[in-house]
Amino acid sequence: MYVYADNAATTRVSDAAVSAMLPCLQEFYGNPSSLHTPGQQAKELLEQARATVAECLGAKPEEIYFNAGGSEADNQAMLTAAALGEKQGKKHIITTAFEHHAVLHTAKKLEKQGFEVTYLPVHEDGVVRLEDLEAALRPDTCLVTVMLVNNEIGTIQPVAEIAKLCRERGVLCHTDAVQAVGHIPVNVQELGVDLLSLSGHKFHAPKGVGALYCRKGVRLQNLIEGGAQERGKRGGTENIPGIAAMAAALREATEHLDENARKVTALRERLIEGLSRIPHSVLNGHRTLRCPGTVNFCFEGIEGESLLLWLDAKGIAASSGSACTSGSLDPSHVLLALGLPHEIAHGSLRLSLCADNTDADVDHILQVVPEVVDYLRNISPVWEALEKGEQPHRI
Secondary structure, eight states: OOEEOBTTTOOOOOHHHHHHHHHHHHTSOOOTTOOSHHHHHHHHHHHHHHHHHHHHHTOOGGGEEEESOHHHHHHHHHHHHHHHHHHTTOOEEEEETTOOHHHHHHHHHHHHTTOEEEEEOOTTTTOOOHHHHHHHOOTTEEEEEOOSBOTTTOBBOOHHHHHHHHHHHTOEEEEEOTTTTTTSOOOHHHHTOSEEEEEGGGTTSOTTOEEEEEOTTSOOOOSSOSSSTGGGTSOSOOOHHHHHHHHHHHHHHHHTHHHHHHHHHHHHHHHHHHHTTSTTEEEOSOSSSBOTTEEEEEETTOOHHHHHHHHHHTTEEOBSSOGGGTTOOSOOHHHHHTTOOHHHHTTEEEEEOOTTOOHHHHHHHHHHHHHHHHHHHHTOHHHHHHHTTSSOOOO
16 A cells, blocks of 8 residues: 655645636636636636635635745745835844745845844744743834744644734734645634735645735735736736635635544544654654644654655655755754754654545554664664664664
């Protein structure tokens, strides 16, 4: 059997998404900016999808802007807040040390433009502390951006409390909710954020389509010039097939959120319990304050790339961290932010489940992972030195 356990990287497109997408490819294929009937049919589908996404998020349709995915949304949100802040003489940004690189790289870009960025620690449990944020806030802070669910370890951040603190200080608050939407309850009114990013392929929609929620009253800055699409804020002909599919996938995920969460959480707990029995292993992140499907472990004496290749050969698709950095030989910046040493962070394994996974999948993982870890340790000179006491165990 082959088990797909890398849903945090991407998901299988659902039947509901495919059913919504197909008519847009050959029947309602008009350009929504055109005035003729085919164009207006496409325009109607576009606005229906916008209304659906808004309803699922507790937003207004005019607060939803469609784009190519989470990275684009993160960039536009941050550059918007930075531009608005600069006009007010505010050039300080607060984020965390373990954000997605779409946020971290944009922060570095803004630093080169004269902004000062504070990177909050996330502590050993992978959760931001409100007192750290409160201490970092300044009169010239223009943006706080903290992800709702971490993409590598799955920990849930106190974004509603963060947004409340920002609101009291007159600071814009953005959250990268790419790993949260479709998996845990996400309501922009309850969160109180000004900007929120999401990406369709994380909840069974196609790749290459996402959205940015921008609270009414926040003047969104253009990231892509070229046309009047998305109320003039995102040039380029809208991806109607992808947008329709994403709206259908989000509606389905929202309608089945509770039952899917119960099922996936039960599978996750079985995984954590079983993998914890492997000697010298550690679960990364808070034990329970995490999204339903994500499990991240480190195994001492193991190199992550070898582990992934052996697991694939034995029928398990997994990752060692974010899909966006899987080609890197460097240890995960997320795990380093938790305080793990380089040699331990190198031996990480992320398993991310969804409602498509089964108990049989978990059984297979729990059979194969200990076997592969044992095999790799037996051929590792590092493990031999640890077992002989020549080096101290770190886990």
